[in-house]
Structure formats: structure tokens, C-alpha cells
Amino acid sequence: MAKAGMDVTEVTTPCLLLDIDKVKENANSMIERCRKLGVKLRPHMKTHKCLEIGEFSTGGTKACIAVATLTEAEFFARGGFDDILCTALFTADKINRMKTLSEKLKLFHVMVDSSYAISLLKTPPSTDTRWSVYLKVDCGNNRGGVRWDDTAEALSLAKAMLDSSCSISFQGLYCHDGNSYACRGASEIKTVGGTSAERLLLLADKLRSGGVCVPTVGLGSTPTSSHPTESMQKLTELHPGNYIFYDVAQSVIGSCNIDAIAVKVATRVIGHYPHRNQLLVDAGFAAMSHDGRGVLPNHSTCVVQDHPELSLVNMNQEVGFIEAVNGTMNYTDLPLGSLLFLLPYHVSHVSCKPCIM
Amino acid sequence: MAKAGMDVTEVTTPCLLLDIDKVKENANSMIERCRKLGVKLRPHMKTHKCLEIGEFSTGGTKACIAVATLTEAEFFARGGFDDILCTALFTADKINRMKTLSEKLKLFHVMVDSSYAISLLKTPPSTDTRWSVYLKVDCGNNRGGVRWDDTAEALSLAKAMLDSSCSISFQGLYCHDGNSYACRGASEIKTVGGTSAERLLLLADKLRSGGVCVPTVGLGSTPTSSHPTESMQKLTELHPGNYIFYDVAQSVIGSCNIDAIAVKVATRVIGHYPHRNQLLVDAGFAAMSHDGRGVLPNHSTCVVQDHPELSLVNMNQEVGFIEAVNGTMNYTDLPLGSLLFLLPYHVSHVSCKPCIM
Structure with a gap:
């Protein structure tokens, strides 16, 4: 890595250049936006995979982050971060590494959308810990997750976690509303963000009516977190990632001005x-x-x-x-x-x- | 990296799996093909960037390789390889690293296609070494290189190297005939390989007629090196890279059977x-x-x-x-x-x- 402050004409190319003032500005704007909204920010690290930038984006707390892989989780755990949510759906080959992270961290959360994944968590990580688990929900993004309108399936999975003989602590719902990437302009973005939030909150209410405690209702994508709607105030957390740098795609979508890149x-x-x-x-x-x-x-x-x-x-x-x-x-x-x-x-x-x- | 010989069902996914027997078979087939052709093999390392595979592909000599970047050159030099050709066109910011490689290795070659690049080599790497330089030629690939039919430009650049007050030792011509990637089937591949070789050899002859010694005439791409033509016997070296693994694209082109991947x-x-x-x-x-x-x-x-x-x-x-x-x-x-x-x-x-x- 070239040194901060060196003359840009001296870099050996190709070279990724970061404008650290803009990074800090993007970090602080999102922190302030979430503060005003009254929603916890859980920034995603997958875009930068960098300890220093993780520190900026958490306002220096080094806590409450999302990561895309166990390798990223292990990297940030070694770097002193805690309260880490791994957003990848997992299979049996990952369980030992997940156990180690659960034992090492105060808070390590994983994500499921199937009874298969829940069945892999029937033994707690250790005698005095439980798996902290989010249910992944699909509010229209068509990637992973239980569909927001499939209450029966969501309730069945949530109850399976409650009935897990204390191996699982159910944390609530998570949705990546990545369908916002098809938007053009703030108005379309707000429609997707608002709709996703309403769908997720509706499902949370239905689970609560079904006797399930849902502490967390989290949504996230850079477009919708950059232009939050009023209904998003009722969420408990947001987890955008790309906003820390932004890019040309985000400026085309309307998440940011090109100067914010x-x-x-x-x-x-x-x-x-x-x-x-x-x-x-x-x-x-x-x-x-x-x-x-x-x-x-x-x-x-x-x-x-x-x-x-x-x-x-x-x-x-x-x-x-x-x-x-x-x-x-x-x-x-x-x-x-x-x-x-x-x-x-x-x-x-x-x-x-x-x-x- | 997971260990050789472990049960494949135990790998943590996603994971790149190498069939080492096929790697060795692909390496040995290309060595044998070049031996029969009477042309030196200078395998390209950009596909695998791996010391062990570099050793297979050089038949254990760890000499006479091509690389795509100075970082790769430095990596293979540290790993004990020599006679390294860096195929990237360079700019002034790279000169110090090129000097270090020229001093460290018995043979380190660079590539030019402009008087700008030659002007950067007017000082030799050290008092007792010279820059070893190939002229990059474009035989129809439309990437870098002097056009094969622009004899005036090629002659002008070759003469500028000869007139360099002993800072440069002109090695000859290099062409990546990557237009072979548009071929479908051995017959089309042989047409591209044959045409490229004839064009390159014609230019070499014209340079020789103009008083320039052209020790090396090298051509390379995986498709044409997998199906060499008779006219390619007159070349002095081939430098394919992808053949060490092959892939679906190469099977579609017709370089290999899908079983060779x-x-x-x-x-x-x-x-x-x-x-x-x-x-x-x-x-x-x-x-x-x-x-x-x-x-x-x-x-x-x-x-x-x-x-x-x-x-x-x-x-x-x-x-x-x-x-x-x-x-x-x-x-x-x-x-x-x-x-x-x-x-x-x-x-x-x-x-x-x-x-x-």
C-alpha cells in the first residue's frame, strides 16, 4: 500500500486511490442519518474489508457490523471488532468456524432461511453460549430468504428456533433490499425502501401475533439507506455497505452525487x-x-x-x-x-x- | 489452501480444486508439442501465479517464463525462477523495479512498442548490464504492439534500440495472437496461428534486411499453441499460459477437450x-x-x-x-x-x- 500523503503522480499504476476525507464524510453522514432516524447502524464491511475504515464507519466503537463471509468475520474479530453479523447462508462445513467465532466474540450472529440450517445449530456453540440467529427475509429482491408473505414458513422456522432446547437465541429479521439497485432517482428508491420496510414490519407483527419475540427488524442497501423513508423509522437497524465509498453505479441509481465517490x-x-x-x-x-x-x-x-x-x-x-x-x-x-x-x-x-x- | 489428498467432501466452499494429474499432463503435452515443433516454450505464468505450477510447466528448469506484471516477475524471481519476460508495456514509474530485476536475474526481458518506452531505457540498469528488450507486434489482435505491416515504424524502433549507446540489447519480436479466442475449431485456430506466424516472420525478415539482428521471434496464445501449424516451426518460441488449466472457453474455442480442464x-x-x-x-x-x-x-x-x-x-x-x-x-x-x-x-x-x- 502506498503511503498517505504521497504525491499522486508518484504512484505505481494501477492503484486504488481513496479520498479519506470523503470516506469519513460518507461514514459520518450515514451515522447522522441513522441517529436522526432513530435506527441502529450496522455497516456492512464487504465493500472495503479494511479495519481502519470499519472503525470510521462504526464511529470508533468497532462494534455492530455486518460481513459477507466467515473469512471477513474472522478478520474483523482478530482486528478487535465485536457484535458481528455474518450475512451468508451457511452449510455444515462452516459450523466449526462459526463455533469458534461464537466463543471468541461477545456477540456473533448468523443467518438462516431453512430448517436445514436450523438443524445444524441443534448443539450450542459451547456450554454457556447460544447461537444468535437472524431469519433472512426476501421482500422482493429474489435472492436468499423466506418470502415476506409466506407467514406460515417464517413462523414455522421461528418456532423451530424457539423450540431448539436453548441452543438458539432468535434475534429477529434481516432483509437485503437489493432490488433498490434497479431504481433511478430518489423517488423510486424511497418506494422500494418504504415497501420493503412495510413488508418486513408486517411479517414481524405476524410473528409477534404468533407468539414469537422479534427483537430486531433490520433492512439494508445503500440506495434505501441513503434516502430513508418515514416507515423505516420503525425498523431497528440498517446495514448498508457500499455508501462508504459510493461508485458510479450508485450515482446512476441516485443514491449519491458523483462528488461523493x-x-x-x-x-x-x-x-x-x-x-x-x-x-x-x-x-x-x-x-x-x-x-x-x-x-x-x-x-x-x-x-x-x-x-x-x-x-x-x-x-x-x-x-x-x-x-x-x-x-x-x-x-x-x-x-x-x-x-x-x-x-x-x-x-x-x-x-x-x-x-x- | 486445503491439503492435497484430503476428502473433497470436506472442503470449505467456495474452493478452487486443481486436478494435479491433469495439470502435469497439460504441462507435459505442451513441452512435448514444442519439442516436436523445434520451438522453445516460454510458458506464461499469469493464469496460475504459482511457483509449483511454474516448475511443472518449465519441466523443472524454473527458467524461460513470461509474466503479465512486475509484481508477478518479482514473485517468480524470489521463487528462484530466471529468464523472465514481462509482457506488460511499461511507464516511467516502473523503471526502478525493472532495474532491480535486471540486476538480480541473469535474464530479465521487457517489452516496448513506442519510442517513449525506449527513451526510458537510455540509461542501462547498471554499469555491467543492458536492458533486454522485445518489440511487441500486433499481427491482428488489435491490442498492444506495432502493426506487423508497419515496417517503417518497426524498423525505426528497432534501430533506435540498436543506437541506444549500449543501454539496450534488442531480443526480437513478440506477438500475442489473442484473436485466436474468436475461433471455433482447430481449423480456424490453425488459420489464425499460421497467419500470425507468417506475418511475424515476414516482419522479422524485413528487419533483418534492414540490418537488424532478430534473435527471437515469439508467438503465443493457448489456442494456436495447442494446434500449431507447420509455419510455426520457423518461430523461435511460444508463450501460451491458459493451457496449464484450460477452461470452458478453451473447450468452446476448440483448444482442448472438456476432459482436459x-x-x-x-x-x-x-x-x-x-x-x-x-x-x-x-x-x-x-x-x-x-x-x-x-x-x-x-x-x-x-x-x-x-x-x-x-x-x-x-x-x-x-x-x-x-x-x-x-x-x-x-x-x-x-x-x-x-x-x-x-x-x-x-x-x-x-x-x-x-x-x-
């Missing part, structure tokens, strides 16, 4: 090819990821900062192909060796080495 | 969703890569081993979405927790942790 990839021009009106840069899909390939209006996979006339039209593993959107490439202004800064479409899979500026 | 991703079923005829597995694009998303005839991004009725239709970061190609999913045969093995479309960007079986 805290991350970019520095790359250098390595070749001029006027016979096909292209130049090559040293960032390919190994650095930038394929996610969102060609989806922007100019068929670009990213925004080339300060160069609206340029489009990243293709990538190989280590090389990006840049074209002029209209007319002929101005090679004079982009000599070999010159730096360009690419704002990534989807930041969660950008994987070149970071440099905090 | 030495790598697969083990994943487990984590959710049943009969209302949308889907199941979820714990391998998403973080494990499998987006490359080749949905390109197979059944709109799958991979081959699900032993399950021609299944298609990987979508991926999130950590989750894969599998559908039945025709009719209804047979969930009884695919219970939660059961293992599936995915043959990746493009293996070079598969990034989950490996397990050698």
Missing part, C-alpha cells in the same frame, strides 16, 4: 493506436472488475475523471481500451505515461492495491 | 427457492469472475459438472443463481448442503482459494 483507480496511458482511434491504459478487469461492463450511456464501464470525451470500452486482464466518444482521440493531451483516474462502476469488486491519499 | 470450483447449495425454480450456491463472481457471463448456449457462465440440466444464470459477489435449463428443478437430488462442481468459463480470473486434490 471516495474511490478511483489511477492508471497510466501505455499505448497510442491512432489507426483504430484507441489508447491503452494499464488497468484491466483484474484492477477494475467486469461488473457493469459497457452499461454507461457512452458504453463505458467507468467514468474517466475530467475526460467526458473518453470511454473505457473494453478490458483484458491487465489492460483497458479507451476510445474517444465522438470524433478523433486527442493524443497530444494524453501522452504516453500520463495519468488518468477511473471512477469504477461497481466498487465492491475493484481489486488493485489501495493507496490512501 | 484441470480446475473447477467446489460450491455448496445454500438455498432452495421453488417459487422461482432456482437454487443458490455459495460461489459468486468473487469466486468465479464475471468473464463470460451467460455466454454458453444454456445462458450459463460455467459448466455444472455432471448436471447438464443446470445453468448458472446469474451471480452476486458471494452467491450464484442456478436454474434448471428445461422444466422444473429436481430439488430432491440437490439437497441443501450438497456439493456442486463448476467448470469456469475463463479461469484466469477465478479467485477463490485453491485446494490441490
Whole structure:
């Protein structure tokens, strides 16, 4: 990792650049938004996988976070974090690692949406602990989770957890409303966020009517957490992740202004090819990821900062192909060796080495 | 990394599985093919980035390899490899690392296609060494390189290297004929390989006629190296990389039979969703890569081993979405927790942790 404060022209490319002031601003805005909403923030770590940024996003408490994998959970546990929710659905091969985390942490939560998963938790992690378990709910995202309107199934699973002979402590409901990624603009985002929250709260009420205590009702995605609705005040927690950096996709969705994007990839021009009106840069899909390939209006996979006339039209593993959107490439202004800064479409899979500026 | 010889049902998923016998068979077949052809093999390490596999692919010599980045060059140099060609076009920020490699190794080669890059090499790496430099040539691939038919430019660059006051030792020509990836079947592959070799050899002859010594004429891609033509006998080296594992893309191109694929991703079923005829597995694009998303005839991004009725239709970061190609999913045969093995479309960007079986 390059050092904070070094001259950006000195970085070896490709290099992920973080604007640490923007990271802190994004972190603090979400903390403040949740405070006003009266809902606990459980920031997701999957986007950055970084202890320092985890500390910013928890306001320094290093507690109450979500992670996507057990490997991430183990990493943050070693880094001194606690109250960790692992959002992955698990299988039998994961139980021993889950036990170790349950013993090590004050609070470690896992997620289920099937009786199979509950059956794997019939033995408590240790003699004096219980599994802390969320029920994953699908409020329209069509990924994992029990459907929000399948009360019978949700009630059956919740009751199976209550009847678990004290091996399980049922924590409540979790929903990732990732269908918000199809929205364009704050109004559509609020419709998805509001609808998801209402569906989740309705299911929570039905479980309560069925005799189940539901302490937590948590929802999360960056778009809906960036534009919360009034009905979301009745939730108990939010768990967005991408907002810490934001990216071009989030600006297209309407979660943020493009100025809020805290991350970019520095790359250098390595070749001029006027016979096909292209130049090559040293960032390919190994650095930038394929996610969102060609989806922007100019068929670009990213925004080339300060160069609206340029489009990243293709990538190989280590090389990006840049074209002029209209007319002929101005090679004079982009000599070999010159730096360009690419704002990534989807930041969660950008994987070149970071440099905090 | 999981241990060689462990029971495959014990792996924690997602997990990259290598069939080490197939890896060795692919390595030895290419060594034998090049021996018969009378052409030196310079295997590319970018696909596996692994010292042990580098050793197999060099027949144990740990010499004469190609790498895609300086980071890979440094890794293999630390691992005891020598005669390393870095195929990336470079900029000024890379010179110090290139100097260190030139001093450390007996043979370290770099690649240029512009007078800008040559100008960066006007000082030798040290008082008693010279830069060993290949000229990158484009024989129809439309990526980096001087065009094969631009004799004037190639001659001008080669002469600039000869006139470099002894800072540069010109090694010859290099071409990656990656346009072979558009081929379907051995006949089309041989046309691309033959044409590329003839173009490259023609340019070499023209340089020689212009007074330039061209020791090396090297060509490489997995498809054309898997089906070499007679004209390729006149080349001096081949540098394929992907062949060490092969993948579904290579079987579609016609480079290999699907049985030659030495790598697969083990994943487990984590959710049943009969209302949308889907199941979820714990391998998403973080494990499998987006490359080749949905390109197979059944709109799958991979081959699900032993399950021609299944298609990987979508991926999130950590989750894969599998559908039945025709009719209804047979969930009884695919219970939660059961293992599936995915043959990746493009293996070079598969990034989950490996397990050698």
C-alpha cells in the first residue's frame, strides 16, 4: 500500500486511490442519518474489508457490523471488532468456524432461511453460549430468504428456533433490499425502501401475533439507506455497505452525487493506436472488475475523471481500451505515461492495491 | 489452501480444486508439442501465479517464463525462477523495479512498442548490464504492439534500440495472437496461428534486411499453441499460459477437450427457492469472475459438472443463481448442503482459494 500523503503522480499504476476525507464524510453522514432516524447502524464491511475504515464507519466503537463471509468475520474479530453479523447462508462445513467465532466474540450472529440450517445449530456453540440467529427475509429482491408473505414458513422456522432446547437465541429479521439497485432517482428508491420496510414490519407483527419475540427488524442497501423513508423509522437497524465509498453505479441509481465517490483507480496511458482511434491504459478487469461492463450511456464501464470525451470500452486482464466518444482521440493531451483516474462502476469488486491519499 | 489428498467432501466452499494429474499432463503435452515443433516454450505464468505450477510447466528448469506484471516477475524471481519476460508495456514509474530485476536475474526481458518506452531505457540498469528488450507486434489482435505491416515504424524502433549507446540489447519480436479466442475449431485456430506466424516472420525478415539482428521471434496464445501449424516451426518460441488449466472457453474455442480442464470450483447449495425454480450456491463472481457471463448456449457462465440440466444464470459477489435449463428443478437430488462442481468459463480470473486434490 502506498503511503498517505504521497504525491499522486508518484504512484505505481494501477492503484486504488481513496479520498479519506470523503470516506469519513460518507461514514459520518450515514451515522447522522441513522441517529436522526432513530435506527441502529450496522455497516456492512464487504465493500472495503479494511479495519481502519470499519472503525470510521462504526464511529470508533468497532462494534455492530455486518460481513459477507466467515473469512471477513474472522478478520474483523482478530482486528478487535465485536457484535458481528455474518450475512451468508451457511452449510455444515462452516459450523466449526462459526463455533469458534461464537466463543471468541461477545456477540456473533448468523443467518438462516431453512430448517436445514436450523438443524445444524441443534448443539450450542459451547456450554454457556447460544447461537444468535437472524431469519433472512426476501421482500422482493429474489435472492436468499423466506418470502415476506409466506407467514406460515417464517413462523414455522421461528418456532423451530424457539423450540431448539436453548441452543438458539432468535434475534429477529434481516432483509437485503437489493432490488433498490434497479431504481433511478430518489423517488423510486424511497418506494422500494418504504415497501420493503412495510413488508418486513408486517411479517414481524405476524410473528409477534404468533407468539414469537422479534427483537430486531433490520433492512439494508445503500440506495434505501441513503434516502430513508418515514416507515423505516420503525425498523431497528440498517446495514448498508457500499455508501462508504459510493461508485458510479450508485450515482446512476441516485443514491449519491458523483462528488461523493471516495474511490478511483489511477492508471497510466501505455499505448497510442491512432489507426483504430484507441489508447491503452494499464488497468484491466483484474484492477477494475467486469461488473457493469459497457452499461454507461457512452458504453463505458467507468467514468474517466475530467475526460467526458473518453470511454473505457473494453478490458483484458491487465489492460483497458479507451476510445474517444465522438470524433478523433486527442493524443497530444494524453501522452504516453500520463495519468488518468477511473471512477469504477461497481466498487465492491475493484481489486488493485489501495493507496490512501 | 486445503491439503492435497484430503476428502473433497470436506472442503470449505467456495474452493478452487486443481486436478494435479491433469495439470502435469497439460504441462507435459505442451513441452512435448514444442519439442516436436523445434520451438522453445516460454510458458506464461499469469493464469496460475504459482511457483509449483511454474516448475511443472518449465519441466523443472524454473527458467524461460513470461509474466503479465512486475509484481508477478518479482514473485517468480524470489521463487528462484530466471529468464523472465514481462509482457506488460511499461511507464516511467516502473523503471526502478525493472532495474532491480535486471540486476538480480541473469535474464530479465521487457517489452516496448513506442519510442517513449525506449527513451526510458537510455540509461542501462547498471554499469555491467543492458536492458533486454522485445518489440511487441500486433499481427491482428488489435491490442498492444506495432502493426506487423508497419515496417517503417518497426524498423525505426528497432534501430533506435540498436543506437541506444549500449543501454539496450534488442531480443526480437513478440506477438500475442489473442484473436485466436474468436475461433471455433482447430481449423480456424490453425488459420489464425499460421497467419500470425507468417506475418511475424515476414516482419522479422524485413528487419533483418534492414540490418537488424532478430534473435527471437515469439508467438503465443493457448489456442494456436495447442494446434500449431507447420509455419510455426520457423518461430523461435511460444508463450501460451491458459493451457496449464484450460477452461470452458478453451473447450468452446476448440483448444482442448472438456476432459482436459484441470480446475473447477467446489460450491455448496445454500438455498432452495421453488417459487422461482432456482437454487443458490455459495460461489459468486468473487469466486468465479464475471468473464463470460451467460455466454454458453444454456445462458450459463460455467459448466455444472455432471448436471447438464443446470445453468448458472446469474451471480452476486458471494452467491450464484442456478436454474434448471428445461422444466422444473429436481430439488430432491440437490439437497441443501450438497456439493456442486463448476467448470469456469475463463479461469484466469477465478479467485477463490485453491485446494490441490
